[in-house]
Amino acid sequence: MGMRRYIAKRVAHALVVIYIVATIVFFAVRAIPGDPARVLLGGDASAEAIAALREEMGLTEPLYVQYIRWMGRILQGDLGTSVFSDQSVLQMLIGVAEPTLSIAGLGMLIALLIAIPAGITSAVKQYQWEDYVATTVSFIGISMPGFWIGIVLLIIFADRLGWVPAFGYVSFRQGIIPWLKHIILPALAVGLPYGGILMRMTRSSMMEVLNEDYMRTARAKGLDGRLIVFKHGLQNALIPIVTVAGILLGVLLGGVVAVEIVFGIQGLGRLLIASIQRRDFPAIQGAVILISFVFVFMNLLVDVLYTSINPQIKYGGSE
Amino acid sequence: MSSQPRPTQRAGPSVSTTVTEEPPLLAVDNLHTTFTTERGDVPAVDGVSFAINEGEVFGIVGESGSGKSVTALSLLGLADGATVTADRLCFRDEDLLAKDEAALREIRGNDISMIFQDPMSSLNPVMTVGEQIAEVVRHHGDVGESQSLFAELRRKYVTGTSESSASWQRAVELLDTVGIPDPADRANEYPHQLSGGMKQRVMIAQALAGDPDLIIADEPTTALDVTIEAQILNELLDLRDEFGVSIMLITHDLAVVRETCDRVAVMYAGEMMETADTRTLFEDPRHPYTRGLIDSIPRTDDDREWLDAIEGNVPDPTAKPQGCPFRTRCDAAFSLCEEPLVAYSAEEPGHRTWCHLYNDAVANDGDEVQRVDDAEAKQLIQEHEASDDLVTPQRPNFGGEYR
Numbered sequence: 194m195g196m197r198r199y200i201a202k203r204v205a206h207a208l209v210v211i212y213i214v215a216t217i218v219f220f221a222v223r224a225i226p227g228d229p230a231r232v233l234l235g236g237d238a239s240a241e242a243i244a245a246l247r248e249e250m251g252l253t254e255p256l257y258v259q260y261i262r263w264m265g266r267i268l269q270g271d272l273g274t275s276v277f278s279d280q281s282v283l284q285m286l287i288g289v290a291e292p293t294l295s296i297a298g299l300g301m302l303i304a305l306l307i308a309i310p311a312g313i314t315s316a317v318k319q320y321q322w323e324d325y326v327a328t329t330v331s332f333i334g335i336s337m338p339g340f341w342i343g344i345v346l347l348i349i350f351a352d353r354l355g356w357v358p359a360f361g362y363v364s365f366r367q368g369i370i371p372w373l374k375h376i377i378l379p380a381l382a383v384g385l386p387y388g389g390i391l392m393r394m395t396r397s398s399m400m401e402v403l404n405e406d407y408m409r410t411a412r413a414k415g416l417d418g419r420l421i422v423f424k425h426g427l428q429n430a431l432i433p434i435v436t437v438a439g440i441l442l443g444v445l446l447g448g449v450v451a452v453e454i455v456f457g458i459q460g461l462g463r464l465l466i467a468s469i470q471r472r473d474f475p476a477i478q479g480a481v482i483l484i485s486f487v488f489v490f491m492n493l494l495v496d497v498l499y500t501s502i503n504p505q506i507k508y509g510g511s512e
Numbered sequence: 513m514s515s516q517p518r519p520t521q522r523a524g525p526s527v528s529t530t531v532t533e534e535p536p537l538l539a540v541d542n543l544h545t546t547f548t549t550e551r552g553d554v555p556a557v558d559g560v561s562f563a564i565n566e567g568e569v570f571g572i573v574g575e576s577g578s579g580k581s582v583t584a585l586s587l588l589g590l591a592d593g594a595t596v597t598a599d600r601l602c603f604r605d606e607d608l609l610a611k612d613e614a615a616l617r618e619i620r621g622n623d624i625s626m627i628f629q630d631p632m633s634s635l636n637p638v639m640t641v642g643e644q645i646a647e648v649v650r651h652h653g654d655v656g657e658s659q660s661l662f663a664e665l666r667r668k669y670v671t672g673t674s675e676s677s678a679s680w681q682r683a684v685e686l687l688d689t690v691g692i693p694d695p696a697d698r699a700n701e702y703p704h705q706l707s708g709g710m711k712q713r714v715m716i717a718q719a720l721a722g723d724p725d726l727i728i729a730d731e732p733t734t735a736l737d738v739t740i741e742a743q744i745l746n747e748l749l750d751l752r753d754e755f756g757v758s759i760m761l762i763t764h765d766l767a768v769v770r771e772t773c774d775r776v777a778v779m780y781a782g783e784m785m786e787t788a789d790t791r792t793l794f795e796d797p798r799h800p801y802t803r804g805l806i807d808s809i810p811r812t813d814d815d816r817e818w819l820d821a822i823e824g825n826v827p828d829p830t831a832k833p834q835g836c837p838f839r840t841r842c843d844a845a846f847s848l849c850e851e852p853l854v855a856y857s858a859e860e861p862g863h864r865t866w867c868h869l870y871n872d873a874v875a876n877d878g879d880e881v882q883r884v885d886d887a888e889a890k891q892l893i894q895e896h897e898a899s900d901d902l903v904t905p906q907r908p909n910f911g912g913e914y915r
C-alpha cells in the first residue's frame with residue numbers, strides 16, 4: 194500500500210475515533226448531575242423560569258432528538274453556542290487554542306531537543322559524569338509534576354529575577370519575543386517531565402542498539418565512533434522512541450491544563466474546567482472534540498513517522 | 513616486472529636464519545586476551561600462536577567457548593573490555609598492538625575485514641545493502657568521495673547515496689561479484705528483504721569492499737542451512753582464487769575445515785592444541801583432543817552432535833585446571849599434564865602439538881605412554897618455556913569504542 198492510501202485510510206479512521214469520542218461526551222455531559230439552566234439562573238430562580246430556559250435550550254426534548262440535531266449541526270461545522278456567554282463555541286475555541294497549543298508545542302520541542310541528545314550522550318558515555326548528570330536531571334524532571342515545576346520556575350524567574358512576566362498570555366501576532374517570554378516558563382513546566390521520560394527511553398534504547406551485532410559490524414568496517422553512533426545507531430534507537438513519544442503526548446496535554454492555571458493563562462484547559470463547572474454542554478463538547486482531534490492527528494503523524502524510519506514496516510502492513 | 517633481483521632477505525634485526533621465506537601475512541605469538549569481570553579474570557585466549565600466509569585459508573576450529581572468536585576480535589582491537597597482550601601480533605610486519613584506535617580503524621575494513629556468524633543481525637536493518645557496502649568503499653578511500661561525518665549523515669538522512677556515485681557503482685559490482693542476481697535493484701533493498709544466504713553474500717561483498725588482504729570469517733555458515741553453506745564456502749574459496757585474499761575461517765565444524773582450509777589450528781579452552789596443514793592433521797592427528805574430534809565427525813547417515821563423542825565439559829574459564837586444560841577429559845592424561853603446555857614439533861614442517869605426550873623424555877609409541885623420567889621431562893619443559901620468554905607488550909584497553 195502506498196503512503197497516500199495509507200494516510201487516507203488513517204485519516205478516515207481518525208475521524209471515526211473523533212466521532213465516537215464526541216458521542217460519548219454528548220451523553221456523558223448529560224449524565225452528570227446538575228443542569229445548565231439552574232446554574233445559569235442561580236440558586237434562587239423560580240421553577241418556572243428554569244423550565245422556560247430549559248425549553249429554550251432544547252433540553253426538554255428526548256435525548257435522541259437532541260443528539261441527532263447536534264450531530265446534524267456538527268456535520269455543518271457548527272459547534273453551537275455557549276449557554277453561558279452566548280458566544281459561538283468555535284470562536285471560543287479558536288481564542289483559547291492558541292495559548293494551549295503554543296505551550297504544548299514549545300514544551301514538546303524543548304523536551305525533544307534536550308531529551309534525545311542527552312539520552313544519546315548518556316548511553317554512549319555510560320557510567321561517566323555526563324551520564325550521571327543527565328540521568329539525575331531527568332530523574333528530577335520525572336519526579337516533579339509539571340505544575341510544581343511551574344511554581345518553582347515562576348518564583349525564580351518571574352518573581353525573584355523578574356526576567357519574564359509571571360502571568361497571562363500574549364499572542365505571537367503582537368511579537369515573537371513577548372510571546373516567547375510569556376510561554377517559556379509554562380512550556381518548560383510541561384516539557385521537563387515529558388523530556389525526563391523521553392531521555393530515559395532514549396538512553397535505554399540507545400544502549401540496546403550499541404550492543405547490536407550490526408554496530409560491531411560497523412566498527413569492524415573501520416568507521417569512527419561518532420559516525421557509528423549517528424549513522425548506524427541513531428535511527429534504530431529512535432524507532433521505539435517515536436512510539437512512546439506519541440503515547441506520552443496525552444500526558445503532556447494533560448499537564449498543560451494544570452500549568453495554565455498556575456500561570457493564569459486563558460487556555461483550552463481552563464475553558465474546559467470552567468465549562469464543566471457551569472454545565473456549559475456545547476462548550477464542553479467542543480473542547481473535548483478539539484482535544485481528541487489534536488491527539489488523534491498527532492498520533493497519526495507519529496505513525497507515519499514511525500513507518501518512514503522503519504523500513505521493515507510497510508505502510509498499512511504489520512510485518 | 514622489474515629485472516632487478518628480489519632482495520633475498522628482508523631487513524630486520526631478528527632475521528637470523530638463512531631461509532628466505534616470505535614473512536607471514538599475520539603472525540600471532542603467545543596471544544593473551546583477558547576479560548576482567550566481577551567473578552575474576554577470565555583468560556578467554558590464553559597463549560595462542562599461529563601464522564597466516566598470503567593467499568591461504570587458515571582454519572581455527574574449536575568448541576564454543578574455546579576462544580576462537582575472541583582471538584579474531586583481539587586482532588582488530590574489537591575485544592571490548594579485555595586486556596590483550598602478545599609477544600608478537602604483526603600484520604605485514606606492522607605491530608598491531610602498538611597501534612592506537614585511529615590507526616586500527618585504518619586497518620579494519622581496509623586490510624583486515626570481518627564476516628560474522630549471523631547475517632540477520634549483523635547487517636543494519638535501516639540501511640540499504642548498497643549503502644552498507646558503499647560506505648566501506650568510501651572508507652577505503654580511492655573513490656574520492658567525502659566521508660566526513662557531515663557528508664555521511666547527509667547521505668544517510670537527507671539525500672541518500674547517489675546511484676551514479678562511484679562508491680554505489682562499486683557496491684553494485686561487488687554484489688554481482690558475490691553472485692547476487694539483479695545487483696542494481698538489490699542494492700536498493702533492505703536486509704530484511706533478502707534471504708539468509710543472500711544476506712551472507714552481502715556481508716562478503718561488504719568485507720571485500722575495502723580490498724582487504726585478510727578476511728576473518730567467524731562461523732560464516734553456522735546460521736545457514738546445509739545447501740546454502742556449501743555455496744557460501746565455495747564463494748569464499750573462489751574469491752580467494754580471484755583476489756588472492758587470505759581467509760581466516762573460524763568454525764566449530766571439522767568437516768568444513770576439511771573442505772576448505774589449507775592449514776588449521778585446533779583450540780581448546782583458549783589454548784592451542786595442535787596446528788598442521790589440513791591433510792596432515794586429518795591423516796596424522798597427534799593430539800588426543802584432535803583425535804577425539806576427528807573420530808566424532810558424523811557420517812552422513814548419522815545425526816549425532818559430533819562433540820558427544822568426547823566425554824565431559826569444557827572447563828570453566830575462571831577456574832581452569834593447571835597445566836593442560838584438556839586433562840579433565842583426556843584418556844591419556846599422566847603426571848606431566850599438570851605442567852604448563854608447550855609446543856612440540858613433529859617431523860612434518862609446521863605440525864606442532866601442545867601435548868606432553870610428545871616430550872622427548874616420554875616414551876610414546878602412539879598408544880602406550882611410559883613415563884621414563886619425569887624430572888628430565890620437566891627440565892625439558894622449562895627449557896622450552898625459557899626459549900619463548902620474550903617481553904610482553906601491554907595493549908591499551910579500547911573498551912568503549914564509541915567515545
Ligand code: SF4
Binds near residue numbers: 799836843848869
Ligand atoms: S597434555 Fe596430557 S592431558 Fe593434555 S592432551 Fe596431552 S596427554 Fe592429554
